[in-house]
Amino acid sequence: MQLQSKKYNFLTEKTLIGLIFSISIIGVLAELFSYKIILLAYRPLIAFLILCLYWITSKERNILFFITTFFLLLTSIFIISESQFFLIMGMAGIILHRISLIVYIIKLNxxxxxxxxxxxxxxFLFVFSYFLSITDGIPEGSYYALLVQNILVSILGGVILSNYFMNEDTNTPWLSIFGVLSVALYFTVFIEKLFLNNLPQTFFRPLGMILYVTSYFAFFKFVIDTERINAATKEDIE
Incomplete structure (x- = not known):
């Protein structure tokens, strides 16, 4: 019975991973051909599938993972609307998401x-502050929100970079992969929104979609690997 359960979980995990990356390919094509209906559902659906993937894969099912991804899911829904209220809610959601992400990584490591x-x-803070200082395309009332985002992304990058050098024995490569992809994602969005906002659609949007799904899949893999390492370490101590 236990063997059948493990086999079922393995098949379900592979199915969900295949579904996530299949949807990602469809999302990139939708961006290239401007299929807005598909684009509206893309990010919320990816966040939901990652939640499902963690639920069936993890033995711990840490509440912080659900909180972190839930804020990501809410943000993905809020930014769909062009309403000023929902855009503000979306900005607040991504700030809460990044704060919970930083706390979760610090706790795991x-x-x-x-x-x-x-x-x-x-x-990180120097680079993002420099780009913020030289741009003239900042939307009205967005400066301080962008400043907070720069600080949080810099902290996230700093936590991941320091972990790479300080915890070589228990480090999982997935955290470094997540760090590179997530910083690249933020940098891509930053450049597109502030420097290329008056230009026609570029390759930055499809690239951003690829970075989005691969970065959060890498985060999922980092969490699962770290949970297994911590569980094995705990068993050795006992």
Whole structure:
């Protein structure tokens, strides 16, 4: 019975992964050919499928994963509307998402020494602050929101970069992959919205969609790997 259950979970996991990347291909094609109906459902559906994937794969089912991805799901829904209220809610949602993401990664990696983290934050903060200072295309009332986003992405990048150098023995490559992809995603959106907003559609949007799904899939893999490493370490101690 247990063997059948494991086989069922394995098949379900592979099915969901295949579905996520199949939808991603459809999403990229929809962006290239401007099929707006498909684009509206793309990000919320990806976030929901990642939640389902974690539910059937993880033994811990950590509440922080659900909170983090839930904020991502809400944000994906809010930014669909062009209403000013929902855009503000979407901005608040992505800020809460990134805060919970940082807290979750720190908790998973059991970070206790924050000096390397602070040092690693500096180059990210410098780069994003520089781009923010030279752009003239900031929408009215968005400056401080973008500033907060820059700080949070810099902290996220700093946490991941410091972990790469400080925790080599227990490090999983998926966190580094997630860090590279998520920073690249933010950088891509930042460039498109602030520097290329007056230009016709470019390859940045399809690229952003690819980075979106691959970054959060990498985050899922990082969480699963870390949970297994922590569980194995706990068993060895006991």
């Amino acid at each position: 059991k970070v206790k020494d924050f000096k390397p983290v602070i040092i690693a934050i500096i180059p």
